[in-house]
Amino acid sequence: KAGVTQTPRYLIKTRGQQVTLSCSPISGHRSVSWYQQTPGQGLQFLFEYFSETQRNKGNFPGRFSGRQFSNSRSEMNVSTLELGDSALYLCASSEPSSYNEQFFGPGTRLTVL
Amino acid sequence: AQKITQTQPGMFVQEKEAVTLDCTYDTSDPSYGLFWYKQPSSGEMIFLIYQGSYDQQNATEGRYSLNFQKARKSANLVISASQLGDSAMYFCAMREAGKLIFGQGTELSVKP
Numbered sequence: 001k002a003g004v005t006q007t008p009r010y011l012i013k014t015r016g017q018q019v020t021l022s023c024s025p026i027s028g029h030r031s032v033s034w035y036q037q038t039p040g041q042g043l044q045f046l047f048e049y050f051s052e053t054q055r056n057k058g059n060f061p062g063r064f065s066g067r068q069f070s071n072s073r074s075e076m077n078v079s080t081l082e083l084g085d086s087a088l089y090l091c092a093s094s095e096p097s098s099y100n101e102q103f104f105g106p107g108t109r110l111t112v113l
Numbered sequence: 114a115q116k117i118t119q120t121q122p123g124m125f126v127q128e129k130e131a132v133t134l135d136c137t138y139d140t141s142d143p144s145y146g147l148f149w150y151k152q153p154s155s156g157e158m159i160f161l162i163y164q165g166s167y168d169q170q171n172a173t174e175g176r177y178s179l180n181f182q183k184a185r186k187s188a189n190l191v192i193s194a195s196q197l198g199d200s201a202m203y204f205c206a207m208r209e210a211g212k213l214i215f216g217q218g219t220e221l222s223v224k225p
Contacts, residue, residue, distance in 0.1 A: 035215075042215060043204065048211055048212060058212065102160065104160070106156060106157045107156045107158075
């Protein structure tokens with residue numbers, strides 16, 4: 001099976017712009033979660049999508065949003081970028097019946113200038 | 114309060130020796146899962162091992178084993194026969210309410 005893929009791998013934006021990141025889960029996995037990793041805050045949960053519905057949401061401002069498509073691919077969007085949004089964004093896929101499996105993609109490294 | 118605590122920011126181990134990375138957790142939920150991930154400098158989180166709260170035996174995956182002490186709320190990762198390629202950040206995580214809560218990580222350096 002192919003692993004979790006994320007595009008793009010690297011991204012440079014300026015303050016005030018918006019950005020969309022994409023995640024394709026492992027085939028057969030219907031749950032996709034997003035995490036933000038920064039040196040200061042570590043790894044923090046953003047949100048989880050299952051069957052096109054947001055099931056869980058972390059403590060992030062409304063500028064962070066996401067969606068999931070019928071093929072389980074997910075996108076996250078960050079609007080009005082701030083310098084502090086510079087981070088590695090990771091997505092993980094799992095099948096809720098097998099919560100012992102949570103596999104991550106390679107991440108998208110976002111730099112906001 | 115920290116839900117996942119990794120008290121060792123950095124550790125060194127000699128190649129071919131065993132090393133234990135510490136992790137303690139805090140939860141009142143009787144059903145939970147504990148994970149260990151490895152993150153090399155490339156950034157990808159690599160799943161190593163999983164332990165469910167109801168599992169009677171400690172989890173093992175090749176050179177990785179999890180020393181699960183439920184009463185102490187600890188889930189230490191043991192890496193046997195360390196290799197140079199084991200040098201990386203290691204994160205302990207707990208699944209709670211559908212999300213993973215991570216510790217701050219331990220940077221492991223394997224010396225030749």
